[in-house]
Amino acid sequence: MDVRAQVSMVFHLDKCIGCHTCSVACKNIWTDRKGTEYMWWNNVETKPGTGYPTVWEDQEKYKGGWTKNERGLSLKLHGRVGGLSNLFHNPYLPTVDDYYEPWTYDYEHLFNAPEGDDQPTARAVSMITGKPMEIEAGPNWDDDYGGSPIYAENDPNLDALTEEERAQLTEMERVVFFYLPRICNHCLNPGCVAACPAGSVYKRGEDGIVLLSQEKCRAWRMCVSGCPYKKTYYNWSTGKSEKCILCYPRLESGQAPACFHSCVGRIRYLGVLLYDASRIEATAAVPDRDLVDAHRAIIQDPRDPQVIAAARANGVSDAMIDAAQKSPVYRFVKQWRLALPLHAEFRTLPMLFYVPPMLPVLAKVKDGRYDNADAASTSLAPLLSSLERARMPLRYMAKLLSAGNEEVIAASYRKLIAVRIYMRSKTASGISDAEVQEALRVGETTPEEVEAIFQLTAKPTFEERFVVPPLGREAAIEAMRDPLEQKREGGFGFRKAPVRGA
Amino acid sequence: MWDSVLFVAFPYVAITIAILMAIVRYRTDRFSYSSLSSQFLESRALFWGSVPWHYGVIPILGAHLLALVFPGFWGDLIADEMRLYVLEVTGLALALMTVVGLALLIVRRVRNARVLAVTSTMDWLLLVVLLVQVALGTWVALVYRWGSDWYLHTAVPWLLSLLRFEPQTQYVTALPWVVKLHMLGGFLVILLFPFTRLVHLVTFPVTYLWRPIQVVIWNRRAQG
Ligand code: SF4
Numbered sequence: 222m223d224v225r226a227q228v229s230m231v232f233h234l235d236k237c238i239g240c241h242t243c244s245v246a247c248k249n250i251w252t253d254r255k256g257t258e259y260m261w262w263n264n265v266e267t268k269p270g271t272g273y274p275t276v277w278e279d280q281e282k283y284k285g286g287w288t289k290n291e292r293g294l295s296l297k298l299h300g301r302v303g304g305l306s307n308l309f310h311n312p313y314l315p316t317v318d319d320y321y322e323p324w325t326y327d328y329e330h331l332f333n334a335p336e337g338d339d340q341p342t343a344r345a346v347s348m349i350t351g352k353p354m355e356i357e358a359g360p361n362w363d364d365d366y367g368g369s370p371i372y373a374e375n376d377p378n379l380d381a382l383t384e385e386e387r388a389q390l391t392e393m394e395r396v397v398f399f400y401l402p403r404i405c406n407h408c409l410n411p412g413c414v415a416a417c418p419a420g421s422v423y424k425r426g427e428d429g430i431v432l433l434s435q436e437k438c439r440a441w442r443m444c445v446s447g448c449p450y451k452k453t454y455y456n457w458s459t460g461k462s463e464k465c466i467l468c469y470p471r472l473e474s475g476q477a478p479a480c481f482h483s484c485v486g487r488i489r490y491l492g493v494l495l496y497d498a499s500r501i502e503a504t505a506a507v508p509d510r511d512l513v514d515a516h517r518a519i520i521q522d523p524r525d526p527q528v529i530a531a532a533r534a535n536g537v538s539d540a541m542i543d544a545a546q547k548s549p550v551y552r553f554v555k556q557w558r559l560a561l562p563l564h565a566e567f568r569t570l571p572m573l574f575y576v577p578p579m580l581p582v583l584a585k586v587k588d589g590r591y592d593n594a595d596a597a598s599t600s601l602a603p604l605l606s607s608l609e610r611a612r613m614p615l616r617y618m619a620k621l622l623s624a625g626n627e628e629v630i631a632a633s634y635r636k637l638i639a640v641r642i643y644m645r646s647k648t649a650s651g652i653s654d655a656e657v658q659e660a661l662r663v664g665e666t667t668p669e670e671v672e673a674i675f676q677l678t679a680k681p682t683f684e685e686r687f688v689v690p691p692l693g694r695e696a697a698i699e700a701m702r703d704p705l706e707q708k709r710e711g712g713f714g715f716r717k718a719p720v721r722g723a
Numbered sequence: 724m725w726d727s728v729l730f731v732a733f734p735y736v737a738i739t740i741a742i743l744m745a746i747v748r749y750r751t752d753r754f755s756y757s758s759l760s761s762q763f764l765e766s767r768a769l770f771w772g773s774v775p776w777h778y779g780v781i782p783i784l785g786a787h788l789l790a791l792v793f794p795g796f797w798g799d800l801i802a803d804e805m806r807l808y809v810l811e812v813t814g815l816a817l818a819l820m821t822v823v824g825l826a827l828l829i830v831r832r833v834r835n836a837r838v839l840a841v842t843s844t845m846d847w848l849l850l851v852v853l854l855v856q857v858a859l860g861t862w863v864a865l866v867y868r869w870g871s872d873w874y875l876h877t878a879v880p881w882l883l884s885l886l887r888f889e890p891q892t893q894y895v896t897a898l899p900w901v902v903k904l905h906m907l908g909g910f911l912v913i914l915l916f917p918f919t920r921l922v923h924l925v926t927f928p929v930t931y932l933w934r935p936i937q938v939v940i941w942n943r944r945a946q947g
Contacts, residue, residue: 309777350836418928426941436753460759722755723845
C-alpha cells in the first residue's frame, strides 16, 4: 500500500444557484492578466448545454483523457513518439474560437466622440488584436438555455436519450436544466501531466494539487488537449499554459480556495482523502460500469490503523491524517456514496465529486394549472417514486456522473429521496411511518445517517465544509531553505513580471 | 583581411555569444524559454506552414551536421552514385519544403490580425533571416550541384579547422558568393539563437520518450 493524501472536493449540485460568484472570485484573483482574459479556471455551465469550451465533453473532437486497450491505458491524444511528432502542430488543440475571443469596449469614445446627430456608442474591441470586433460568443453564452437550439441541443450527453426525451427537455413549461460548476479536478491519473512532453505539469506529493511549472513549460500545448475537462489553458500572450492551482497559496495558510470561500450557495466542500497510489493504474483501467466503484475503492478508510501506518510511512503529516478523519468529502463520497465523479469514463480519476441534483418531479400544466393529479390521489407516492418521474432522464445523469451506470446514480438518488422524505415527515404532517420506513429501506440508509446527511447538506458551518489543515509549506521547504526567509522574500510566484520572451 | 573577419572572427563571436547568452538567459529568465506557439490563435494555416518547415529543416540541418561530424561515413554514403542521387533529390525537395513552409508562416503572420498581435520585432528579424538562409541554401543546391560532395571538401575542413582552433579559410574563400553568404547566414542564425524564440530548439523534450508518464513531486523527498 502506497497511501497518499489528496485535497479533494465535493460540489452539491442541488445547492448551486448559478450565480457565478465563484467564477468571478477566481477571475479577480488569478486570470485578470493579459493572455488569460478568456480563461475561467472556475466556470459554471448550464446542463444540458455545450459548456466551455464548446462541446468539451466530445473526446472524438478533443482527444482528452485515456482509453482502455489491451495494454491497459493509453492517452487518447498520443503515444510518446506521436506526441513528439505532433509538436509542430497539435491537430486536436482547441483554438480561441472554441472558447471565445475576449473583448472590451471602447468606452473612451463615449467621451471623446465629436458632436453629432447620434449618440456615441462604445464598440466592442478585441483584447487580442485591439481592433473592433463582432461578438459571436462569450463566457456562458448558453447560460440558462440561452440560444438552446444552437447550444444545448448539441450537448454530447444527450446522445443517450430518445428523441422523445430530448424534445421533452426544452418543451415549454417542462424545461429543465441545472448548473455544473467546474474547476480542475486535481485527478489521480491526470491526462495533462501525462501529455506534457516537457514534464512541466506535475502533481504535488503532499496534497495532490496538480500544478504547471511556468519555468518548464515550452508551449508544446499538449496539456490543453490531454485534459478531457479542458481545464488547462494556453496563455496566448506569455506563451505558457496555465491552470487552476486550487488557490494553493491560500491553502498553505489554512484558507479555503477563493471559489469555495465565496460560494453563495455554499455548495462546496473541501477535505482530505487518503488513497492507495499503487492502485491508480488498475483502478483507471476497469470496465466503464465499474469505474465509480473502483474509484471509491481506491479511497482508504482514514481510521483503519493499517492505512494510518502506511500514510505515516509515506510522510503524510498527522494534521493531514486528522483532517482525513474529519473529511466532509470522505463522508459524501465513500461513507454515504452520494457524491460521484464527473465523467469517470475519461479515466483520469478526478478528485472533485458531485452530489447529483434532485430537480423538480415531472408534471405538466393542464388547463392553466400545474397538474400534479397523481400526487393528490396517491399522497406521497410521487415523492417516493420521483426518481422514475424525474424530469431529467436518469440516463442523462448517468452519462454525466456514473460513466453510464444507471444503477450507481439511482442508488445515490434513492438515498437523497429518502433524506427528503424522512426530513419532511418530521415537519409536515400526513406522511405515514410506513412510507418513511419504505423510503429508508429503498435508500439503504438509516435515520442517523439521514440526519447526518441533512446536517452536512443544509446546515454545515464554514468549519464543517472546509476541513483542510494549513498545508505546512514551511515544514515542507525547510530542508531546502529557511522558511522565515522564504516568507519574507517571496511567498509564491514570480519576482519578475511574467513577460513573453523574445 | 575581410576573409578572416567573416570566416574566422564572426563564427567565433557568434558561437561564443550564442552559448554564453543562452546560458545567461536560461539562468536568469527561464520563463522566457518557450516556443511561443501561436496555434491557439490560428491553427489551419499554421499546419501548412509549420509542419513542412519543421519536417524540412530538421533533416537538412541533421545532414549538415552528420557530414561535419562523420565526414568519413558521409563520404562512403555518397560514394555510390545512386545514393548520391537520392540524397540530392531528397535534400532539394526538403529545401523547397522549408522555403514554402516558411513563406507561408510569414504570410500568415502578416495577414492574421491575431497572430500579428503577438509577433515581436525579433520574430520578424528571425523570420526574414531564416527565409533568406533557406532560400540561399536552396539556390546553392539548385545551381551548384553535388553539394553533398563538395561540402565535404570545402565547408567541412573549414569548420573543423575552426573547431580545432587552427582556422584555415582557404577552403572557402574561393567559393561563389552565394555559397559564402549561406555559410555566413548559418552563423547569423546561431548569433540570433539566444535572443529569439529559437531557444526552444535546445529544449526539445526528448526525455518524453522514457520519463515516467505521471510526474509527482515531493517537497521533502527532493532532499532525499
Ligand atoms: S458561487 Fe456557488 S452557488 Fe454560485 S454559481 Fe458558483 S458554485 Fe454555484
